Amino acid sequence: MWLYILKKLFSLLLVILASTAVVYFTARHFPGDPITVLYGETEPSPEARAALEAKLGLDKPMYIQLLLFWKRLFTGDWGTSVFAGEPVLNLIFRRYVNSLILALTATATTTALCILLAYISTMKSFGGVSSALATASISMPAALWGIVLMFALALLRVPIPFGSLAMPLATLTIAGIGVFYTVLKNLIDKALSEPFIGFYKAMGLGRVRLFIKALHYITPVYVTAVLYRLGLIVAGAIATETLFSYPGMGRLLVEAFSSRDYSVLLGWATVVSATLALLNILGDLLHAYIDPRTREGKW
């Protein structure tokens, strides 16, 4: 197992290096750089431009700059944001915590609602309600749900709380229910047809307790499925965060892009690709722990 983890961590390193390279070269390929953004409409004199380029390290060839960043990556000095003026590591840490709060609370509320819906779907008289709600949820991307929520608040004459957790949380929850419910419902249905549930039924357990037994049984598999999708939530938050000015990683990306803040972009790429890859490794490990058949080689 340790060998497996070691191998995965090595591939994680490669993925980080590759994704920072991709992000850096794409970033450098769009027109403009931090200096044109700083000067805005006015044109910097050639001397001023040369001085700034030297100061920001933009005068060296592109691949040298990337190699320098890779070196700094391991020393913990990720450079300073040209615009925020604070160290990239601090900036990213703050935004990362915000995104983490959003992702975790959204996962929690979505899961709670999906469990409720799955329970309702086992009742004969309301069976259709859950799947109808799930269908409605996946019929729009998060960005459109965000706009629909804005409409709702506008029509109710309620001020929209920009920058707070509430709006992106509500948006991601509504948009996420469809996918999570499909996963949970499939698992629960499978669990409820297992022989042990029939046994509990024969013992005289009520519907609620049977449901709890089934839920308990599927928890590890569900957690794995959620882990694989958590990264998608973080990524999907780009539009939602931008829409509601929530200071998370998604909005940081848009800000860093529009101000050509290369060091922030590189830090962003590192942290996000590392997170996604780590979540995948965690999912794999959990998966292998639950289902020994998927283990590769010596464990």
Added chain:
Amino acid sequence: MSLGAKVALSIIAVELFLALLASFIAPYPYDRIDLGKRLEPPSPSHILGTDPLGRDVFSRLVYALRTTITISAVSLGAALIMGTLLGIISAILGGLVDTTLLGVFSVVYAIPGLFIAVAVLLIMGSGAVGTATAIIITLAPMFFRLSRAGAREVLVKQYVEAAKALGASTLRIALNYVGRELVAVVIPTAIYMLSDAIALEATFSVIGLGIPPPTPSLGNMVAEYKDYILAAPWLATIPVVVVALTIASLNTLAKELAREFSIVIEVA
């Protein structure tokens, strides 16, 4: 066919009809500005009302359907062909080719699709080509993974081995055996992903990167009209409802097809 699937199919059929015959159906040109008739509610002469520039919303909607369906379908088709071909090649050739392709796609996985899409749109400029490229790059990896896994499953089957023993060429195995088997998996998934393509187009427009006005698309109609929600609530509601209906119908159809082919669609 279930009732839901019938309804879904008719919705898609109506939309396709409107999109194909947009130039005959639209009562006004989509970009004819009439500032004397701003934000008019639905009436017999403008069945869905007029927008902030006095343009006929129904005409814009019909053309928006054409834009969105064309871009989504073309980019989905391209993603399908690229992803599936690379997946089959990867599975059949194996070795270095497989490792390289897997490596490339795992980097694409590690960077969120929307980031790549945003980067592509910023480089290529927002427009039809940029939007299509962004959608292709986001969706192609899915088809790659799906067809690679499917092809690997088929390749170890005994009838493939028998065909090889009879001297079937690699190309023949790829087309006749792997290709045919994959159709059942790829087609329902493709319909499911068509709804992803439409969702992506809308998302790009909402963050201000999609098809630029005045060409109408479902996404940029939402983005353009969302600021008039108090003055004309129906205005932005129309494209939002159309997007939701389209995606829900496509998902229902995909589910129905998946049931026919008895496969499970992976929910991304």
